[in-house]
Amino acid sequence: MAKTFHLDIIASDHPFYSGDCETLVFPGLDGEFGILPNHEEMVTCVNEGEIRFKVDGEWRYAAVSTGFIEVISNKVILLSDTVERPEDIDANRAEEAKQRALERLRQKQSIAEYYQTQAALNRAMSRLKVTKKHN
Amino acid sequence: MATMNKIQSRMKSVKDIMKITNAMYLISSSKMKKARKSLVATEPYFDKLLSTINDILLRAPHMHQIFFERREEIPYAKRKRGYLVVTADKGLAGAYNHNVIRLAEEEMKKGTNNYLFVIGQVGRHYFFRKNVMIDGEFLYTAQNPTLYRAREIAESLIHLFKEKQLDEVYVIYTDMVTPMKPEPKVLRVLPLERKKLERRAHNIHHAHFYPSPEQVMDGLVPNYIKGLIFGVLIEAYCSEQYSRMVAMEAATNSAKDMIKELKLLYNRARQSAITQEISEIVSGASGLKH
Numbered sequence: 291m292a293k294t295f296h297l298d299i300i301a302s303d304h305p306f307y308s309g310d311c312e313t314l315v316f317p318g319l320d321g322e323f324g325i326l327p328n329h330e331e332m333v334t335c336v337n338e339g340e341i342r343f344k345v346d347g348e349w350r351y352a353a354v355s356t357g358f359i360e361v362i363s364n365k366v367i368l369l370s371d372t373v374e375r376p377e378d379i380d381a382n383r384a385e386e387a388k389q390r391a392l393e394r395l396r397q398k399q400s401i402a403e404y405y406q407t408q409a410a411l412n413r414a415m416s417r418l419k420v421t422k423k424h425n
Numbered sequence: 426m427a428t429m430n431k432i433q434s435r436m437k438s439v440k441d442i443m444k445i446t447n448a449m450y451l452i453s454s455s456k457m458k459k460a461r462k463s464l465v466a467t468e469p470y471f472d473k474l475l476s477t478i479n480d481i482l483l484r485a486p487h488m489h490q491i492f493f494e495r496r497e498e499i500p501y502a503k504r505k506r507g508y509l510v511v512t513a514d515k516g517l518a519g520a521y522n523h524n525v526i527r528l529a530e531e532e533m534k535k536g537t538n539n540y541l542f543v544i545g546q547v548g549r550h551y552f553f554r555k556n557v558m559i560d561g562e563f564l565y566t567a568q569n570p571t572l573y574r575a576r577e578i579a580e581s582l583i584h585l586f587k588e589k590q591l592d593e594v595y596v597i598y599t600d601m602v603t604p605m606k607p608e609p610k611v612l613r614v615l616p617l618e619r620k621k622l623e624r625r626a627h628n629i630h631h632a633h634f635y636p637s638p639e640q641v642m643d644g645l646v647p648n649y650i651k652g653l654i655f656g657v658l659i660e661a662y663c664s665e666q667y668s669r670m671v672a673m674e675a676a677t678n679s680a681k682d683m684i685k686e687l688k689l690l691y692n693r694a695r696q697s698a699i700t701q702e703i704s705e706i707v708s709g710a711s712g713l714k715h
Contacts, residue, residue, distance in 0.1 A: 298473070302572060302655055305469045319636060319644065331632040333481050335644035358645045360477050362484075362632065367477055369470065369652065371572055402580070 293327040296365045297343060299352070301373040306352065312344040314366060316359065325366060332361045336370055338409075338416040340423070351376055353420035355413050372413075376424035379417050388414035429698065432691045436684060443680035449517065450673035457666035463570075464601065464663040471656030478649055483620045484632035490639050492617050492646045496592050505538045507582065507591040509614075509654070511598040511661040512548030514567050519672030521599065521607070521665055522547045528609040529597045533557075540591060542582070544658070567665065570658030572651070579651040586615050598657045599664035607664035612657070614650055 297311035314325045317339030336357045342349050357370025391411035399407065496504070510529045512522050526548060533539045541559040543549045545567040552559050563581070565574055585591045594615040602608045634641045 300470045300473050302467060302470045302652055303463070304466045319640060323635075331484065331630070332635055333484070333632050333645070334635040334641055335648075356644070356648055358477075358641075358648060360481060360632075362480060367473060369474055369477060369648075371648075371652070402584070406580075 292347070295325075295327040295329070297368070298366065299341075299343075299368045299370075299373055302371050306373040307343075307350075309345065311366075312347070314341065314343040314368075316341040316354070316368065325361060328364055329361050329366075331363070332359075334359055336368065338412040340416065340420045341368070341373075351420065351424055353379060353417050355416070356409075374417070374420075376420050379421045381418065381421045384414045384417040384421070388418060429691065429694045432687055432694060436687045436691065439680050439683050439687065443677055443684070446673045446676040446680060450670060450677055453666050453669040453673060457663070457670050460659075460663040460666045461604075464659055467656055467659045470652065471660070474649065474652045474656065479620075481632070481645070482617060483624050483627075483629060485619050485642075486631045486634070486638055487619070488638040488642065490642045491587055492615060492642060493619065494616055495618075496589075496616075499592055502536045503538060504536055504592040505540065505590065506533075506536055507540045507542060507585060507594045508532060509542045509578070509582065509594070509596045509598075509657075510544065510548050511567060511596070511657060512543065512545035512551075513665045513669075514546045516547055517672065518665055518669040519675075521668035521672075522551075524609045525597060525599055526551055528611065532595065532597065532611055540585075542578075544578075544661075567658070567662060570655065570662055572655050575655035575658060576651050579647060579654050582614070582654075583647055583650060591615075596654070596657050598661045599668075600660050601664050601667070607667055612653070614653065617646065 292312045294310040294312050296309070297314060298308050299306040312327070316323055316325075317337040319335050319337060323334065336354060336359055338355050339353070340351060341354050342351050344350075353372075353374050353376070354368075355371045357368060359366065359368045388411060391407050391414060394407045395404075395411065499505075508529060510525060512525050516522060522545075529541075529548075533541075539558070541552055541557060542563045543552060543559055544563075544565045549559065565578060582591070582594055586594055593613065596612045596614055598610060598612075599607045600610045
């Protein structure tokens with residue numbers, strides 16, 4: 291039996307996972323970030339992208355959008371706007387969202403709008419990436 | 426005869442109103458079911474968000490970061506306070522709107538520099554009539570809250586705080602304390618406060634913020650505020666439907682009671698009219714006999 295830690299992954303519209311986990315890898319602010327049992331106490335942000343976590347020796351995958359993560363006394367809490375399994379992602383919708391965002395990026399926008407569109411594009415791209423990889 | 430007609434028309438009008446209240450009861454109870462479902466789905470996130478932020482603030486080291494700026498140089502009464510007030514789009518929800526608005530007015534007594542951001546038509550109209558300054562551009566509906574709407578609201582509030590157009594930001598909304606009890610609440614959103622004393626009291630160490638506390642907070646705080654506003658909108662929407670359902674149920678019940686009473690009155694009037702007629706006929710007939 292491998293060493294484990296308690297992991298809670300909660301999306302804003304449903305609790306995604308709660309239970310023991312051996313390893314968690316998520317997209318951090320500057321690249322992928324891995325967490326093993328007995329990690330030091332830490333707080334950091336999660337970027338859009340793919341997370342994977344190992345339960346009973348088996349990797350599970352999900353697409354996340356921005357959020358944050360807290361590691362305290364061998365308990366990990368990941369809070370994100372959306373967390374989706376690869377099979378739940380609607381690839382067509384994500385593709386449409388990507389095209390829409392690209393279209394908007396071509397137009398002149400205020401800085402705030404530009405950041406919004408860029409965030410929308412990132413969300414769509416990370417969804418597409420995860421579906422392509424696992425379906 | 427006149428009273429009988431009057432009672433009948435009264436009964437008819439009560440029945441008509443009852444049809445409306447009953448229909449509204451049915452509508453709000455089905456909307457309520459939907460709202461409850463999204464509340465149940467979001468509540469774990471909302472609760473965890475609040476407790477995690479609490480935890481993080483407990484373990485945060487000292488940092489110079491805009492979201493922690495207390496701006497103490499500004500005197501208490503002069504501080505620019507922004508209130509996000511969540512009301513309903515429609516009335517007829519019992520004391521729901523009234524309670525939120527009353528709480529908002531109480532809070533606003535703290536200072537004179539108040540800026541209101543009102544969600545929902547009822548609140549907008551109310552404050553507009555009272556000549557309170559409200560942000561006219563801030564047009565959001567209270568119905569079917571989405572993450573997208575929460576993101577927009579959060580961004581505009583954060584922007585105003587960063588530009589120093591607001592020194593404190595609060596949310597006033599109705600929370601479903603238990604599944605049967607909505608209650609108006611005030612939450613402070615910004616600035617955040619580190620819990621230095623509490624941390625020392627519990628002897629908790631600082632956590633490691635990667636890559637740096639400032640960078641983490643830059644990403645984390647907007648995310649937290651967005652999640653908070655989303656949760657608030659969902660709680661408020663569910664409370665609204667619940668309050669309306671209860672109010673309409675009470676209205677339908679009292680309409681039923683009224684109809685019952687009126688029916689009794691009507692029957693009594695009818696009976697006495699018949700009795701009177703009979704006694705008139707009898708006395709007329711006996712008058713002919715003699």
